[in-house]
Amino acid sequence: MTRVRACGGAMVLGALAAFLVAATIAAAQTAAPDTARAYKAPRTPDGQPDLQGFWTNSTYTPLERPDGVTKAVYTPEEAEAAIKLAVQRESAQTEPGTTADVHYDFSQFGLDRSQSLFVRNLRTSLIVDPANGKIPPLTDEGKRRTAKRAEEAKKLGGRWDSAESNQLDDRCLIMAGPGPPMMDAGYNSNYQIVQSSGVVMILTEMIHDVRIVSLDGRPQPDAKVRQWMGISRGRWEGDTLVVETTNFNGKNPFRGSDENLKVIERFTRVADDTIEYKFTIDDPTMWTRPWSAESAMKRTAGPIFEHACHEGNFGLYNTLVGARLEEKRAAEEALKKQ
């Protein structure tokens, strides 16, 4: 679900980055498991598999299998056709030359993902388990919590009633990139990984969100310490970085998850230009069973620029000002009619 975001002034530097990576367009398939076994990842100076560099997880492959699609894997021709359709839908969000187009012309600056490097995938969904490619059913408690959440959102009023009733990305609080799990952010889905002894750092371009993953075996902190991105602990299993994250605050639900969410991610460098990315979602409060997905990160051109989203959030401010102004005008009109 890509939508037009109001956070206008903030994206200029990010867009610049996307524009730069557009020069490196490459069509590469996600490496098949067999080639993964043959590849030996380079090492950092202290001997860890080296995941460092600039990466993107931009993709047109949807998390869930689209309705009406019955197969798990497309032929290359079908995959191309699906991407073509997705690109058309994306650029149809704005019509060049219209007011709506002023901030987000999807034909410009790589906002249409196809202009930059993106991850190609023959699978019809990122979800590989359950086999139907769909998120499993909610538990009864999950249904209750989902309804309660909708109720609370309703109390906040309409989108332009206050800052708080806007969506998290429009408020520059958090976007889809850092997760976990780390998902395509709509645009600028760029990341930088830096490793040092006992720690892996993943910088997300969008809102400069940083994940610091400790590898030293320390326990999770007290359950009272809850964060938007949870708290992550990592370990190496062979050449795979396994990261477990709990202690979420539940304020940034992933497809309806709640604070008991546990995310297990597996990062494996399977080629010079590819990190295989698998994750399992386990939230027994919400879903009847855990579910898993597979994606990839492709090497992209750096560097990553500062994405000062909140500092440049004229979009949120201006839309609130506009909404109040419209109310004032409407009230004046009503008075005239009396």
Add this chain to the structure above:
Amino acid sequence: MVRGAKVRGVMVRNRFLVGVMAAAVVSGVWLAVESAAAQQATAAYRAPRTPDGKPNLNGIWQTMNTANWNIEAHPAGPSPARELGASGAVPAGLGVVEGGEIPYLPEARKKRDANYASRLKLDPEIKCYLPGVPRSTYQGMPFQIIQSTKHIMLIHEFAGAVRTIYMADQTEAPADSWMGWSNGRWEGESLVVDTKGFNDLSWFDRAGNFHSDALHVVERFTPRSAETINYEVTIEDPKVFSRPWKMSMPLYKHVERNAQILEFRCVEFVEDLLYGHLRKQPAK
């Protein structure tokens, strides 16, 4: 090179002046002596090495001073927000500016004073904006140094501010930004970070000390013991200051085994302050 020599010349001249006026300006002397002593201790210490042979600065660091209230020497004072009482009051500080006073151009000093007078409205920290450099270092919250061969990351707890220090693939700043564009190099035991490409929106502290977009910051991180770093900063900004000037202070390492940078996603905490007046009012 020429510029570096000029900076040193200015510093020497200032220290001499400070020395002459020792009896009169106690705080200035204190600073100069402290800083010189710190530098000498540093020269003797050799830091442990990373696997690629560089001084190892990895860890979580924090300052222990009142620079974020005012980088110049200042007495204790009341909280600018009445409701916070003693908990929000300003602790006194001896200052971290070498020579004691920031060499403002006359007009710029007036602007600093005006900033101070309106600090509750103007201080970018209050709005949860990115803190800029070097304020990010001494803002009061911890930051983590994550050191690799090509990039050294500084991850700050406040607002999740991030700096990438390019040790390789160095370029000029591609655009102005809050945290600037940092290129680094090793000089013996010291990590020297050269940062330009700032916007003119961040402040140095809560007292209204500021800079323009011509700001050029050179920081030296020099390990002085296993758990302290000597942090020195040279500030240059010809639009605001009559000459380059220096700050210095130690950084202290967190030695708790479970220390980690936690989220301080303060945007959420300032929405009512920034946008509350634009909230839809209930129909009358």
